[in-house]
Amino acid sequence: MPTRKKNTLRESVHGSLKAMIVTGQLPPGARVTENDLAVKLKVSRTPVREALNRLEQDGLVVGRPRQGYTVKEFDIQMFREAFEIRELLDGYATELATAKITAADKERLREMVRECERLAALPTRSSGDMFQELQIGMDIHRTIAEISGNVMLCGLLNGILDKCQHYVWMELLRLDEWGIARDEHFEIVEAICAGDAARAVELTRAHIRGSRNNILRLLQAKSDYQSFLARAS
Amino acid sequence: MPTRKKNTLRESVHGSLKAMIVTGQLPPGARVTENDLAVKLKVSRTPVREALNRLEQDGLVVGRPRQGYTVKEFDIQMFREAFEIRELLDGYATELATAKITAADKERLREMVRECERLAALPTRSSGDMFQELQIGMDIHRTIAEISGNVMLCGLLNGILDKCQHYVWMELLRLDEWGIARDEHFEIVEAICAGDAARAVELTRAHIRGSRNNILRLLQAKSDYQSFLARAS
DNA sequence: ACATTCAAAATTGTATACAAAATAGAATGC
DNA sequence: GCATTCTATTTTGTATACAATTTTGAATGT
Numbered sequence A, B: 001m002p003t004r005k006k007n008t009l010r011e012s013v014h015g016s017l018k019a020m021i022v023t024g025q026l027p028p029g030a031r032v033t034e035n036d037l038a039v040k041l042k043v044s045r046t047p048v049r050e051a052l053n054r055l056e057q058d059g060l061v062v063g064r065p066r067q068g069y070t071v072k073e074f075d076i077q078m079f080r081e082a083f084e085i086r087e088l089l090d091g092y093a094t095e096l097a098t099a100k101i102t103a104a105d106k107e108r109l110r111e112m113v114r115e116c117e118r119l120a121a122l123p124t125r126s127s128g129d130m131f132q133e134l135q136i137g138m139d140i141h142r143t144i145a146e147i148s149g150n151v152m153l154c155g156l157l158n159g160i161l162d163k164c165q166h167y168v169w170m171e172l173l174r175l176d177e178w179g180i181a182r183d184e185h186f187e188i189v190e191a192i193c194a195g196d197a198a199r200a201v202e203l204t205r206a207h208i209r210g211s212r213n214n215i216l217r218l219l220q221a222k223s224d225y226q227s228f229l230a231r232a233s
Numbered sequence C: 001a002c003a004t005t006c007a008a009a010a011t012t013g014t015a016t017a018c019a020a021a022a023t024a025g026a027a028t029g030c
Numbered sequence D: 001g002c003a004t005t006c007t008a009t010t011t012t013g014t015a016t017a018c019a020a021t022t023t024t025g026a027a028t029g030t
Helices: A009-022 A034-041 A045-058 A076-100 A103-120 A127-148 A151-172 A178-194 A197-232 B009-022 B034-041 B045-058 B076-100 B103-121 B127-147 B151-172 B178-194 B197-232
Strands: A061-064 A068-071 B061-064 B068-071
Touching (some): A009 A034, A009 A151, A045 B045, A076 A127, A076 A178, A076 B076, A076 B151, A103 A127, A127 A151, A127 A178, A151 A197, A151 B076, A151 B151, B009 B045, B009 B151, B034 B045, B045 B061, B045 B151, B076 B151, B127 B151, B127 B178, B178 B197
Antiparallel strands (some): A061 A068, B061 B068
């Protein structure tokens, strides 16, 4: 329960709830009531209310008037849309970042890639290690967006990544497709550092397309399995 | 004061304030206090607070803790970013819309274009007429995004358009560059209806680029003029 | 006359009280 | 035994009360 310390309780609660949802402590479809969260976080209902409002705009919970809030459910179509948009926006972020990157930024990105490789090479990997590797993998994309210097682009991409993050974790943790992403991240970062914008953009777009296909295939299989179970019962 | 009727006061107030900001009734930089708005809209502070929170996430107001809210100020850089992103996203929306458009949608778009032409051809144009023409002009883009069927794309574009809309109005109303946009809208819609995706996308991107250049030139001139005034005093 | 300090006023942040609506459960009628 | 209705409970929506902080203005000292 990471209770980030912020200036206002509203922001603190918003951060805490976002973390709970993204890490799966609050699973999709879970019913959340203001009162429960208020007592659990030891604040009054007011900041919880305001945090839930923000989360609704974030697209992480859905709230129907006078019916309460539930954690946003799993939605294949949403993923398809998110990744198609990311192919455009991440590609653009890479293009901008290649032009504006500084030496310090290059070191920052390379360090993240190295850390991923270190975690991948561990003799025995705890699920926490895999968790952390995935986290850093997504942070690489967030960092590239930040380096791009386009504030609006960075905000849009962060919002989309937040929406996807916890599903990606849930579904992908056991799959070893992730090894591919590791190499791709390395190549993207090196292309950016080398100043080869065309190559960096194309690698980025291919990387997003590849992730999209992997995840959609996995989600489709899971969906098929569930409808098979439903038909069998 | 357009007080849209919604299920909850929060949403109603949010809509009202958004309209007030977008139409310039609440000008950029204006200080807004919860209490004033509460008495003006005849509700308590609570729904006003929640609406202001949403507006802050919308990027239409900025609020610093315990210092109140102000309507988001004018920012050339933000426009530059917004239009560069729109070139990607509007282009993509056009591509998707060309593939999925129905006969009813075609009629809807053509009717909007016709309405713009009708308003433009009026012998004596009130400022209300010009206002409405601009409104419909932006609604054409929102409609294309809606037709694309990509819900997330539609949401992102609507958010960006909201942020730009009122500045565009303020600055562009007197300029007749708008006549160009009228023709371009016609061509875009016809290309979409003809199913010529490549042409429709390229027209859309060129249209956004053109609008971007016009607006940035105008804003830059205004900014230069203001710094000239400041230096002269 | 100007700067500094202290206090009062205004404004947001948080908590709680009250009202309205929806859901769930029990009781009753068939 | 099942369906239907009514009530009771739960939960959100709104209002208000209180606390904390910031700002502003006046008063005082130099």
